[in-house]
Amino acid sequence: MPPDGFKCKQCGHCCLNLNAFATCASEDDVRRWEAAGRDDILAWVVPVALGNVVFAYDIWMDPETGEDIDRCPWLKKLPGTERYVCGIDDVKPDTCRDYPVSREHAERTGCPGFA
Ligand code: SF4
Ligand code: SF4
Numbered sequence: 001m002p003p004d005g006f007k008c009k010q011c012g013h014c015c016l017n018l019n020a021f022a023t024c025a026s027e028d029d030v031r032r033w034e035a036a037g038r039d040d041i042l043a044w045v046v047p048v049a050l051g052n053v054v055f056a057y058d059i060w061m062d063p064e065t066g067e068d069i070d071r072c073p074w075l076k077k078l079p080g081t082e083r084y085v086c087g088i089d090d091v092k093p094d095t096c097r098d099y100p101v102s103r104e105h106a107e108r109t110g111c112p113g114f115a
Contacts, residue, residue, distance in 0.1 A: 001097070001098065002098065002099065002100055002101070002113065003100075003101070003102060003103065005103070005114055006100065006103075006106070006113045006114055007113055008113050009112050009113060009115075010078075010083040010084055010085065011082075011083075011084070011112060012075060012077070012083075012084030013110050013111060013112070014096075014099060014100075014109070014110075014111055015071070015072040015074075015075040015084060015086070015096075016070065016071050016072075016075065016084075017070060017110070018060060018068070018069060018070055018071070018072055019068055019070055020109060020110070021095075021099075021109060023058070023059050023060065023095060024056045024057055024058060024059060024095060025045055025057040025058075025059045025093045025094075025095070026057070026093065026094045026095070027057075028094065029057070029093040029094055030042070030045065030057055032091060033045075033091065036091060038091065041074075041088060041091070043063040044059060044060040044061055044062070044063060044073060045057050045058070045059050045060075045061070046058040046059075046061045046066070059093060059095075060072055060073055060074075072086075074086055074087040074088045074092070075087065099111075100113065
């Protein structure tokens, strides 16, 4: 959970600019998606391995091009507003659930949640 004093403004900045962030899923995220049969989510996840050992899971990687994308595929704009919501909020990765981890992190990455 983000720290006290934070309130998400639903501006979408963090989810529209994924390349500005270190975006990796955790082992727990991947296990959760597998258990839930969320192949649609897993299609956007690429394991990163050293030899046979997976040490990270890159997200969100375009399944067709294999490239990093700027805008998260799960981001939804609320009709008639400038506000955004996460389309997989109930199962979103830990890195999103915990963002930002501090006021400094928010300021450094352009999140206005402490303003
Ligand atoms: S940048 Fe900050 S305020 Fe804007 S949507 Fe992301 S978490 Fe919320
Ligand atoms: S999964 Fe949700 S919270 Fe995470 S980047 Fe995508 S839209 Fe944003």
